[in-house]
Amino acid sequence: MRSWGGKRGQVKDGQGLEVANADAHAIEALDFLREEWLAFGKRFDRFMTAADKEERCALLPVMAANLVLSMNSHEGRALGARYLERARKMPDAGAREQAWIAATDAWLAGDGDKSLAIHEKIVAEWPADLLAGKLGQLHAFNLGDAKALLRIGTRLLGENGDNHYVWGMHAFGLEECNRIDEAEAHARKAIAMQRQDPWAHHALAHCLEARGRLVEGVAFLQSVSDTWEACNSFMYTHNWWHLALFLIDLDRLDEALTLFDTRVWGVWKEFSEDQINAISLLARLELRDVDVGGRWADVASYLEQRLHDHFVPFLDLQYLYALARAGRHSAVTEMLASLEDRAERAKPFEREAWADCAVPAAHGLAAHARGDHAEAARLLGQAMPHLQSIGGSIAQRALFGAIHLDALIRSGWNDAAVKILQADERERPGVPATKRALAGLYRKLGRAEQALTADYQADQLAHQYRTVRGVAA
Numbered sequence: 285m286r287s288w289g290g291k292r293g294q295v296k297d298g299q300g301l302e303v304a305n306a307d308a309h310a311i312e313a314l315d316f317l318r319e320e321w322l323a324f325g326k327r328f329d330r331f332m333t334a335a336d337k338e339e340r341c342a343l344l345p346v347m348a349a350n351l352v353l354s355m356n357s358h359e360g361r362a363l364g365a366r367y368l369e370r371a372r373k374m375p376d377a378g379a380r381e382q383a384w385i386a387a388t389d390a391w392l393a394g395d396g397d398k399s400l401a402i403h404e405k406i407v408a409e410w411p412a413d414l415l416a417g418k419l420g421q422l423h424a425f426n427l428g429d430a431k432a433l434l435r436i437g438t439r440l441l442g443e444n445g446d447n448h449y450v451w452g453m454h455a456f457g458l459e460e461c462n463r464i465d466e467a468e469a470h471a472r473k474a475i476a477m478q479r480q481d482p483w484a485h486h487a488l489a490h491c492l493e494a495r496g497r498l499v500e501g502v503a504f505l506q507s508v509s510d511t512w513e514a515c516n517s518f519m520y521t522h523n524w525w526h527l528a529l530f531l532i533d534l535d536r537l538d539e540a541l542t543l544f545d546t547r548v549w550g551v552w553k554e555f556s557e558d559q560i561n562a563i564s565l566l567a568r569l570e571l572r573d574v575d576v577g578g579r580w581a582d583v584a585s586y587l588e589q590r591l592h593d594h595f596v597p598f599l600d601l602q603y604l605y606a607l608a609r610a611g612r613h614s615a616v617t618e619m620l621a622s623l624e625d626r627a628e629r630a631k632p633f634e635r636e637a638w639a640d641c642a643v644p645a646a647h648g649l650a651a652h653a654r655g656d657h658a659e660a661a662r663l664l665g666q667a668m669p670h671l672q673s674i675g676g677s678i679a680q681r682a683l684f685g686a687i688h689l690d691a692l693i694r695s696g697w698n699d700a701a702v703k704i705l706q707a708d709e710r711e712r713p714g715v716p717a718t719k720r721a722l723a724g725l726y727r728k729l730g731r732a733e734q735a736l737t738a739d740y741q742a743d744q745l746a747h748q749y750r751t752v753r754g755v756a757a
């Protein structure tokens with residue numbers, strides 16, 4: 285597919301896409317980046333070195349800008365602006381390069397909706413541009429736009445059916461649109477094509493999580509975990525985080541805590557994605573009454589510089605909860621004020637996320653962290669109808685639902701809590717903790733028979749899981 289001579293001009297990359305002003309080195313760097321990004325690898329330094337040296341092919345600094353912007357940090361933003369400036373100065377960029385520049389510019393300006401729209405256009409016109417799809421899906425993810433996530437996957441798959449990464453990308457969009465059976469089939473297709481596809485593993489983990497197929501979830505993720513050693517810290521810690529979620533639901537709390545210490549926290553403590561995996565896991569362990577010791581203090585020590593980040597509300601809310609659980613009161617106060625200010629400055633497309641959800645949710649999370657459960661239940665209840673708008677995946681956002689539920693139970697909103705738990709039980713009938721929580725509430729409500737049944741079912745499930753584990757061991 286590749287074609288280039290010694291000269292620069294319109295040459296093609298490994299996907300058959302024309303690249304303006306590229307020579308063999310530029311094409312090699314772009315092909316390398318595409319594979320590394322889709323594989324969630326960690327050898328991006330190699331690409332950045334090539335991008336730093338490049339003087340004519342605009343796509344290299346544009347891609348470098350997108351890479352550093354995906355770090356969700358002020359440093360990444362400043363660096364991204366410099367790379368974009370360099371790209372703009374390069375001569376004779378073609379239509380695709382111009383579109384990439386516009387999408388990156390919109391990201392820098394905080395217009396994620398515009399970036400998403402441009403990436404969708406790029407994918408529509410050049411469906412072989414897999415990184416345009418990857419970035420488009422990232423923006424859709426950050427905006428909580430599951431339909432866009434799926435649209436992009438569908439468009440890519442129509443033209444790239446021989447590429448296993450694309451099957452995994454489409455699977456995740458299907459899962460986030462609650463088309464679980466199709467998502468599972470797509471993820472398994474990707475893995476059948478190539479065992480080492482961590483994003484396809486991840487999509488399948490989401491499917492099994494959505495259905496509460498806990499034993500299968502653990503077995504599957506363990507069976508492919510050897511391949512994650514080549515992954516960057518986000519993908520590595522996030523797939524282990526998924527495994528920890530299954531362990532928590534199986535009542536294997538000690539093992540989940542061990543995964544926190546050995547896999548989820550400690551790879552790159554300064555990185556936002558590592559941080560939220562750690563925060564979400566600690567919070568979920570605490571909701572199951574696990575004493576997490578001094579771990580909040582350690583995580584929170586990396587968050588003090590994030591009080592005014594506001595890149596994605598979904599991230600901010602988790603930083604805030606960690607700071608609150610670590611007892612960093614002045615930081616929490618400062619971040620709450622900053623979030624309110626951010627909500628006031630929100631553009632129309634992001635008003636629901638910041639004003640309707642993030643602000644009341646942040647106050648609710650702070651209330652929960654200090655033990656004011658009635659206030660937490662009230663404020664989180666206000667935020668919950670808008671939860672999807674803050675970004676993140678269904679499984680990640682479930683953390684906020686779990687904290688809301690905990691606040692409802694602890695503040696005596698028994699009927700509301702029962703409704704949520706019954707819905708959970710219908711979707712994921714194999715979780716003993718759900719049945720135990722239901723039994724406790726039924727008892728409070730004087731529904732003794734239902735309490736006995738729920739307790740019995742919880743014991744049966746727990747016994748079944750112990751037996752499976754005994755056989756596996």
Ligand SMILES: [Fe+2]
Pocket residue numbers: 486490522526677679
């Ligand atoms: Fe996930």
